Amino acid sequence: MPHLHLEYTANLTDLPVEKTLLRLNNVLMASGQFASEFDIKSRAVKVENFQVGTSLSPRGFIAVKLSLLSGRSPQIKQQLSQSLLAALQDLGEWPADVQVQLSVQLDDMDRESYSKVAIG
Amino acid sequence: MPHLHLEYTANLTDLPVEKTLLRLNNVLMASGQFASEFDIKSRAVKVENFQVGTSLSPRGFIAVKLSLLSGRSPQIKQQLSQSLLAALQDLGEWPADVQVQLSVQLDDMDRESYSKVAIG
Amino acid sequence: MPHLHLEYTANLTDLPVEKTLLRLNNVLMASGQFASEFDIKSRAVKVENFQVGTSLSPRGFIAVKLSLLSGRSPQIKQQLSQSLLAALQDLGEWPADVQVQLSVQLDDMDRESYSKVAIG
Numbered sequence: 001m002p003h004l005h006l007e008y009t010a011n012l013t014d015l016p017v018e019k020t021l022l023r024l025n026n027v028l029m030a031s032g033q034f035a036s037e038f039d040i041k042s043r044a045v046k047v048e049n050f051q052v053g054t055s056l057s058p059r060g061f062i063a064v065k066l067s068l069l070s071g072r073s074p075q076i077k078q079q080l081s082q083s084l085l086a087a088l089q090d091l092g093e094w095p096a097d098v099q100v101q102l103s104v105q106l107d108d109m110d111r112e113s114y115s116k117v118a119i120g
Numbered sequence: 121m122p123h124l125h126l127e128y129t130a131n132l133t134d135l136p137v138e139k140t141l142l143r144l145n146n147v148l149m150a151s152g153q154f155a156s157e158f159d160i161k162s163r164a165v166k167v168e169n170f171q172v173g174t175s176l177s178p179r180g181f182i183a184v185k186l187s188l189l190s191g192r193s194p195q196i197k198q199q200l201s202q203s204l205l206a207a208l209q210d211l212g213e214w215p216a217d218v219q220v221q222l223s224v225q226l227d228d229m230d231r232e233s234y235s236k237v238a239i240g
Numbered sequence: 241m242p243h244l245h246l247e248y249t250a251n252l253t254d255l256p257v258e259k260t261l262l263r264l265n266n267v268l269m270a271s272g273q274f275a276s277e278f279d280i281k282s283r284a285v286k287v288e289n290f291q292v293g294t295s296l297s298p299r300g301f302i303a304v305k306l307s308l309l310s311g312r313s314p315q316i317k318q319q320l321s322q323s324l325l326a327a328l329q330d331l332g333e334w335p336a337d338v339q340v341q342l343s344v345q346l347d348d349m350d351r352e353s354y355s356k357v358a359i360g
Binding site for chain 3: 127129165167169170171172173174175179181183194197198200201202204205209214216218219220221222223224225226227228
Binding site: 025045112115119 | 295
């Protein structure tokens with residue numbers, strides 16, 4: 001906890017994926033909501049097959065899901081969501097010919113049944 | 121919003137992935153539940169490593185998850201789920217030697233903490 | 241139902257993926273919670289791009305999500321989570337130079353809007 005999933009469509013060819021994940025993790029740490037940086041587990045997946053809407057015009061998206069153990073307030077969740085979206089918007093250059101949508105979803109994980117162990 | 125995730129096992133070699141996503145998006149638009157086709161973001165992921173049950177006989181699946189902002193009625197969700205499942209069933213030919221399971225799950229996304237922006 | 245998703249980072253190069261999925265499915269069957277082994281649909285995804293925390297030291301993770309139709313008790317969910325985690329811990333050898341985290345999350349799927357069909 002937390003887990004972050006980032007999906008990006010394959011037509012966002014200039015996305016600096018590693019840098020983006022590190023940046024999002026730094027945003028999460030800066031929020032003060034997480035005790036240890038070690039707990040933040042983020043991954044990015046390139047989406048090769050996608051369809052935005054019913055049009056065939058060039059479109060793409062980045063979709064982030066942040067999964068937290070249940071219990072945080074709506075205000076905290078809103079702030080985290082907006083901070084992550086702001087970091088995505090700051091990524092810089094987007095393809096000129098692709099309509100890009102950025103989104104951030106917060107997801108509660110059931111606290112009682114979450115199990116974890118660190119090895120080594 | 122909405123987001124649709126489709127997973128299909130790699131042994132469904134004849135699945136027309138792009139056509140399927142477009143068809144599912146059309147089903148969603150036809151439901152009348154979504155104001156703009158542009159909002160529908162769908163992706164398909166081929167699952168290379170999978171195990172259905174505890175048998176080694178040939179099996180496969182398509183699993184669709186439709187994520188909606190919270191607030192829709194149980195009836196609407198049921199209708200959306202059944203419409204998507206019907207569209208999957210209509211895809212046509214399945215491998216003769218693979219037991220295929222199709223499923224559709226609806227998932228609520230927390231509305232208050234969902235953030236989105238469109239670029240360009 | 242149930243659906244199991246396993247993500248593992250690409251630096252866990254010795255992970256026996258197929259064997260792991262079969263083992264987890266056997267754990268689920270042994271729980272007595274599921275009527276038919278055929279219903280258990282599990283997949284593993286290798287995560288090529290990931291970032292654990294804000295450090296650049298070698299780290300990795302396995303993250304399991306078990307999705308069940310809503311309605312099971314917190315005790316049952318805890319037991320399932322701990323059984324799956326124990327099975328992951330039993331996998332054996334981990335890379336000596338990678339800090340590995342294992343986690344198991346339980347996820348409720350809305351029962352009323354879940355649709356399924358088996359073909360052939």
